[in-house]
Amino acid sequence: MPTISEMKALEALTESRRRASLQNDYELTYHSYDGVSYAIYRSKSDANGKTKMAGVHAAVKAVGKKGYRPGKDSRFYLLDQKNFGDQQVVTEAFHFDSQFMHHQWIILGPSSVSGGSGRGLAGGTKGVESVKRIAIHEIAHTLHSHKLGLNDYYPDTQGMKQSAISWPKGKHDDILLVSSYAAAGWKEFVPEVFLGLILGKTYNERIMDLYAQYGGPPVPAVSL
Numbered sequence: 001m002p003t004i005s006e007m008k009a010l011e012a013l014t015e016s017r018r019r020a021s022l023q024n025d026y027e028l029t030y031h032s033y034d035g036v037s038y039a040i041y042r043s044k045s046d047a048n049g050k051t052k053m054a055g056v057h058a059a060v061k062a063v064g065k066k067g068y069r070p071g072k073d074s075r076f077y078l079l080d081q082k083n084f085g086d087q088q089v090v091t092e093a094f095h096f097d098s099q100f101m102h103h104q105w106i107i108l109g110p111s112s113v114s115g116g117s118g119r120g121l122a123g124g125t126k127g128v129e130s131v132k133r134i135a136i137h138e139i140a141h142t143l144h145s146h147k148l149g150l151n152d153y154y155p156d157t158q159g160m161k162q163s164a165i166s167w168p169k170g171k172h173d174d175i176l177l178v179s180s181y182a183a184a185g186w187k188e189f190v191p192e193v194f195l196g197l198i199l200g201k202t203y204n205e206r207i208m209d210l211y212a213q214y215g216g217p218p219v220p221a222v223s224l
């Protein structure tokens, strides 16, 4: 279990990034899915802003069809590198506020329109489809972290406290069938499988067992 000071350090990092991002020039719009709202902060200098907005809506709709509504304080930051200077803009999600309460803040950086790292299920896609897949992956990180809770999602250095099994190391062909990014560790494995399930893919029993053991969020019509 992380100590309070470790958690504070983590949240301070989040806060510093948030502050850096808020120095920039945004167009803030509110949207809703099934009556539940989410906010989009679109950097005015982001030439891909429109594409990213369409991708975000497609992602919210795709997970919405599986029963997930935007969580409390859902925000999507659409950013490009221009207004960030030396600070690299990466695509990532933040799941807890400074009081450790749930929220969902997702930054969609420059690579989100071109398949991200190229190693995940968004690899090889472009434009709206790429943003949609990457946003679903990031939403899955938040759903996963909220399901596990703060202490299990940020385990101590001994590994994942709640799990009796360790992350399989080395070559595992069935995990690589999900994507090469899924083999990076349990925190990337879960969102990649979630994304695959949303996209209508099916996985073998070993994959689904691992998904359940690592606390993967349920996807209706798929038994865990």
Ligand SMILES: [Zn+2]
Residues within 6 Å of the ligand: 137, 141, 187, 188, 191
């Ligand atoms: Zn990820």
